[in-house]
Amino acid sequence: MRKALDVCSKYNAYLISLHFTLNPKGEKVFTLIYDLTESTAPIKEIAEEIEKIESISEVTLIEQQAEGFIADTASPIITAGGVRGIILRTHIWAILVNKIREKFGSGGEAILYYIGVDMGSEAAVEHKKMAEALGLREPDKITSILGASIFTSIGWGSMQIERFTLNPPYALITVYNNFECVIGPASEKPYSQLTRGLVAGYLSQLLGSEMQVNEIECLAKGDPCCRFECRATR
Ligand SMILES: [Zn+2]
Numbered sequence: 653m654r655k656a657l658d659v660c661s662k663y664n665a666y667l668i669s670l671h672f673t674l675n676p677k678g679e680k681v682f683t684l685i686y687d688l689t690e691s692t693a694p695i696k697e698i699a700e701e702i703e704k705i706e707s708i709s710e711v712t713l714i715e716q717q718a719e720g721f722i723a724d725t726a727s728p729i730i731t732a733g734g735v736r737g738i739i740l741r742t743h744i745w746a747i748l749v750n751k752i753r754e755k756f757g758s759g760g761e762a763i764l765y766y767i768g769v770d771m772g773s774e775a776a777v778e779h780k781k782m783a784e785a786l787g788l789r790e791p792d793k794i795t796s797i798l799g800a801s802i803f804t805s806i807g808w809g810s811m812q813i814e815r816f817t818l819n820p821p822y823a824l825i826t827v828y829n830n831f832e833c834v835i836g837p838a839s840e841k842p843y844s845q846l847t848r849g850l851v852a853g854y855l856s857q858l859l860g861s862e863m864q865v866n867e868i869e870c871l872a873k874g875d876p877c878c879r880f881e882c883r884a885t886r
Pocket of ligand 1: 830833843844867871877
């Protein structure tokens with residue numbers, strides 16, 4: 653890769669961004685975005701020279717779609733943990749979350765909650781398998797090391813497990829910058845349904861007993877974070 657970068661700088665190509673990942677075959681894939689305004693050679697010529705480097709098996713060119721605009725159309729499948737994912741930007745996921753509420757009122761809130769429950773339960777099943785491979789057994793460790801870290805790393809919000817007990821089953825979970833409540837209108841009551849369901853489904857699956865989750869602080873109410881209190885259903 654070093655040699656490829658050297659070729660580009662030799663022709664005055666200005667590196668704007670460099671992204672590295674592995675494809676499903678485990679091969680290294682680098683995506684480089686260059687500003688070629690002051691380049692002394694055409695892009696095809698630079699690509700041909702890079703392709704001659706022994707360690708590089710293939711070069712795919714992504715040309716800008718319009719002056720000043722380029723989208724990476726060469727890596728259309730995004731994966732996380734080996735599974736396909738998609739990226740939704742704020743104004744798009746806001747439609748998804750807010751429209752269900754707007755159209756169906758409290759019924760919509762229930763739909764969001766139960767979608768969250770199934771998502772959380774599915775995540776917990778996957779995390780239990782990962783935990784086994786990592787030698788993690790305690791539910792509090794699985795929740796903080798896998799659940800909270802993954803939730804945070806994929807951009808849903810910054811999750812922290814404040815308290816976790818098994819007897820009685822109880823957890824206090826804080827989410828800063830919760831994606832769901834950031835886009836909610838100012839509200840007098842807690843706004844989260846999807847995340848609340850997600851936490852309930854996750855802990856219920858992990859602990860093997862049904863958990864009830866209440867949002868006791870919420871960004872939409874003007875609190876600094878969303879805080880979820882989780883107890884076993886009586
Ligand atoms: Zn909230």
